[in-house]
Amino acid sequence: MDGELVDDKVILGDAAITELYSTSYYGRPRNGKLELTLIEAAYLLGRERISISRGKKPLNFKEFVKTASNLMEKFELKYIVYKDLRERGYYIQPSVTDFRLYPRGGHPGKTPAEYFVRVVSEREPLSLADIMRHLETAKNVRKQIILAIVDEEGDITFYDAKKTDMEGKMKEVVETNSIKEEATLLGDRVVIWDPELAHTLHHGSFFGTPLHEKMLQLSLVESAYLLKKKVIKIVDGKSGKVLSFNKFAEKATNIEPIFDRKYRAYEGLRDKGQVVKTGFKFGSHFRTYEQIDSIEKLTHSKYLVHAIPDDHIFSLQELSRAIRLAQSVRKRMIFAYTTDKKVQYVDIGRTKL
Amino acid sequence: MDGELVDDKVILGDAAITELYSTSYYGRPRNGKLELTLIEAAYLLGRERISISRGKKPLNFKEFVKTASNLMEKFELKYIVYKDLRERGYYIQPSVTDFRLYPRGGHPGKTPAEYFVRVVSEREPLSLADIMRHLETAKNVRKQIILAIVDEEGDITFYDAKKTDMEGKMKEVVETNSIKEEATLLGDRVVIWDPELAHTLHHGSFFGTPLHEKMLQLSLVESAYLLKKKVIKIVDGKSGKVLSFNKFAEKATNIEPIFDRKYRAYEGLRDKGQVVKTGFKFGSHFRTYEQIDSIEKLTHSKYLVHAIPDDHIFSLQELSRAIRLAQSVRKRMIFAYTTDKKVQYVDIGRTKL
Numbered sequence: 234m235d236g237e238l239v240d241d242k243v244i245l246g247d248a249a250i251t252e253l254y255s256t257s258y259y260g261r262p263r264n265g266k267l268e269l270t271l272i273e274a275a276y277l278l279g280r281e282r283i284s285i286s287r288g289k290k291p292l293n294f295k296e297f298v299k300t301a302s303n304l305m306e307k308f309e310l311k312y313i314v315y316k317d318l319r320e321r322g323y324y325i326q327p328s329v330t331d332f333r334l335y336p337r338g339g340h341p342g343k344t345p346a347e348y349f350v351r352v353v354s355e356r357e358p359l360s361l362a363d364i365m366r367h368l369e370t371a372k373n374v375r376k377q378i379i380l381a382i383v384d385e386e387g388d389i390t391f392y393d394a395k396k397t398d399m400e401g402k403m404k405e406v407v408e409t410n411s412i413k414e415e416a417t418l419l420g421d422r423v424v425i426w427d428p429e430l431a432h433t434l435h436h437g438s439f440f441g442t443p444l445h446e447k448m449l450q451l452s453l454v455e456s457a458y459l460l461k462k463k464v465i466k467i468v469d470g471k472s473g474k475v476l477s478f479n480k481f482a483e484k485a486t487n488i489e490p491i492f493d494r495k496y497r498a499y500e501g502l503r504d505k506g507q508v509v510k511t512g513f514k515f516g517s518h519f520r521t522y523e524q525i526d527s528i529e530k531l532t533h534s535k536y537l538v539h540a541i542p543d544d545h546i547f548s549l550q551e552l553s554r555a556i557r558l559a560q561s562v563r564k565r566m567i568f569a570y571t572t573d574k575k576v577q578y579v580d581i582g583r584t585k586l
Numbered sequence: 587m588d589g590e591l592v593d594d595k596v597i598l599g600d601a602a603i604t605e606l607y608s609t610s611y612y613g614r615p616r617n618g619k620l621e622l623t624l625i626e627a628a629y630l631l632g633r634e635r636i637s638i639s640r641g642k643k644p645l646n647f648k649e650f651v652k653t654a655s656n657l658m659e660k661f662e663l664k665y666i667v668y669k670d671l672r673e674r675g676y677y678i679q680p681s682v683t684d685f686r687l688y689p690r691g692g693h694p695g696k697t698p699a700e701y702f703v704r705v706v707s708e709r710e711p712l713s714l715a716d717i718m719r720h721l722e723t724a725k726n727v728r729k730q731i732i733l734a735i736v737d738e739e740g741d742i743t744f745y746d747a748k749k750t751d752m753e754g755k756m757k758e759v760v761e762t763n764s765i766k767e768e769a770t771l772l773g774d775r776v777v778i779w780d781p782e783l784a785h786t787l788h789h790g791s792f793f794g795t796p797l798h799e800k801m802l803q804l805s806l807v808e809s810a811y812l813l814k815k816k817v818i819k820i821v822d823g824k825s826g827k828v829l830s831f832n833k834f835a836e837k838a839t840n841i842e843p844i845f846d847r848k849y850r851a852y853e854g855l856r857d858k859g860q861v862v863k864t865g866f867k868f869g870s871h872f873r874t875y876e877q878i879d880s881i882e883k884l885t886h887s888k889y890l891v892h893a894i895p896d897d898h899i900f901s902l903q904e905l906s907r908a909i910r911l912a913q914s915v916r917k918r919m920i921f922a923y924t925t926d927k928k929v930q931y932v933d934i935g936r937t938k939l
């Protein structure tokens with residue numbers, strides 16, 4: 234079957250509509266002809282289903298690929314992804330976000346496409362804003378978004394991204410009306426000296442870590458949260474002065490420049506009823522538990538949460554490392570960010586297509 | 587047993603030498619008295635082995651900890667680490683790098699200390715230069731270095747660091763004297779069209795990924811390496827011009843700004859006889875194989891290698907994520923950097939004490 238390269242399309246005669254489109258959904262019929270994108274054409278040329286010429290001159294696979302690379306940005310990346318999905322039996326069509334992918338068993342005309350696939354090179358920086366924009370576009374037409382990340386050796390990793398609400402099941406933090414003894418800010422942590430309060434906070438809501446028998450140490454975000462909820466009072470270990478929430482936040486920001494960002498995520502998650510602990514051993518800000526009955530019998534923590542600014546730009550290597558690690562400990566990787574004073578959560582994970 | 591806080595030491599009478607030093611190696615005897623650091627004193631006070639006063643006024647644990655925090659930087663972090671190690675049966679003494687740690691079964695006077703322990707807060711940035719300096723200090727006195735990283739909730743992760751030479755077992759890359767067909771730079775990768783060369787490179791030395799039957803795609807670092815070794819010739823897909831190594835490196839740097847850094851590490855590792863492939867799925871630049879008999883039967887890749895600049899400053903969260911991930915796939919995390927045109931490797935891993 235002969236095709237002709239015209240601009241950035243390959244045009245085939247009407248026989249191709251029957252043979253390539255009707256049976257396997259390659260290309261789009263237009264005015265009695267079949268129009269293929271460069272990607273589709275390269276794939277069919279490589280499989281020797283079609284031949285291609287440009288103004289009478291036949292192009293072999295090498296010549297066509299070289300030509301197509303100069304006509305279409307990221308041609309070689311898109312080709313790699315298209316080929317992979319086609320060879321694994323998916324129907325796939327060009328779309329605004331690179332490709333539309335049909336569910337297994339589905340095809341154009343029978344079922345709506347399920348995914349928008351966006352092809353990204355491992356070297357491209359990917360902004361949170363970009364991801365959220367793709368999510369919005371996809372949501373408006375009831376599709377999901379898939380990022381197909383092509384590494385420098387041509388291997389593909391598929392990621393899906395979705396918004397999530399992180400609803401937990403823990404009720405409000407324990408009310409303690411009687412603040413007996415002030416907690417102290419020592420260095421970069423706060424110590425609760427009151428054994429009763431220490432016990433209630435730790436056993437009731439999994440705040441802090443016992444530092445020494447009945448003494449509890451709280452992290453900066455835990456301390457700020459409990460201070461804001463008026464559960465504790467904090468005195469500065471150096472000056473001996475009582476610290477207001479704002480003053481404490483200021484001191485915390487001096488210790489940890491991204492305190493504000495981390496705190497917003499922490500507060501958002503605690504307010505949602507999640508129990509939030511450090512995720513340091515997993516290289517993330519937090520790990521969370523949806524519910525805890527007893528700190529002696531901790532259930533599996535399902536999420537790692539990392540607080541990012543709303544103008545964050547991911548390096549894909551960083552994203553790959555974070556998600557792969559989360560997966561290796563059977564957790565979902567959640568990125569938390571704040572827009573219009575509201576904390577938002579996006580869940581990005583590896584997906585097998 | 588009564589101690590007196592004098593400046594930043596706690597001084598006890600000679601009975602303490604017998605009771606605390608001779609049996610358990612707390613403190614250092616000096617002029618017939620026993621001198622404790624603030625950390626040792628806090629630990630013994632917490633365990634009610636001693637009492638402490640300051641100018642006749644007795645200090646309880648809370649008062650002493652508050653005072654000590656103001657007298658010693660990172661007191662609370664060092665206390666957490668000291669307590670953890672002591673409670674697990676280690677003998678530990680103050681030293682230039684925070685602590686000297688004796689091996690299990692060893693103690694001062696019997697055995698030399700085995701480790702220098704450096705206490706670091708998860709929030710401290712840690713420079714490569716710092717790590718290398720500690721390594722040098724430790725090596726001069728035949729000790730190993732341990733980083734005790736205290737997270738915001740007071741949990742400790744121990745890391746060890748050591749230089750490594752990354753010796754591999756693969757002989758020189760296959761010589762190919764007959765370059766039949768030029769390879770093409772297309773976008774951010776290079777395509778080898780010559781089926782014979784493609785086969786030799788891929789099967790002989792695990793270069794590249796088959797893009798399409800007998801066609802091989804090479805990553806930028808692979809291409810540069812083979813170009814430098816005169817195994818391939820590369821033509822720019824856009825201009826049709828043959829590219830010299832320097833011209834290719836320039837183009838590669840435009841595509842990937844850290845190309846030079848990655849390339850040096852790649853070349854260093856290949857020259858050492860390692861087979862080097864992308865580590866993208868593990869969030870690192872490379873994974874390496876010490877030996878490959880056949881690409882159909884790949885052995886386990888033992889190392890992840892990340893190329894960093896020689897003035898790199900680690901965030902400990904980043905370090906934690908990288909190392910935890912490497913460990914979860916049973917690999918060692920290696921950081922490669924170049925000083926004086928020589929590639930160096932440092933192996934940082936979690937260690938259980």
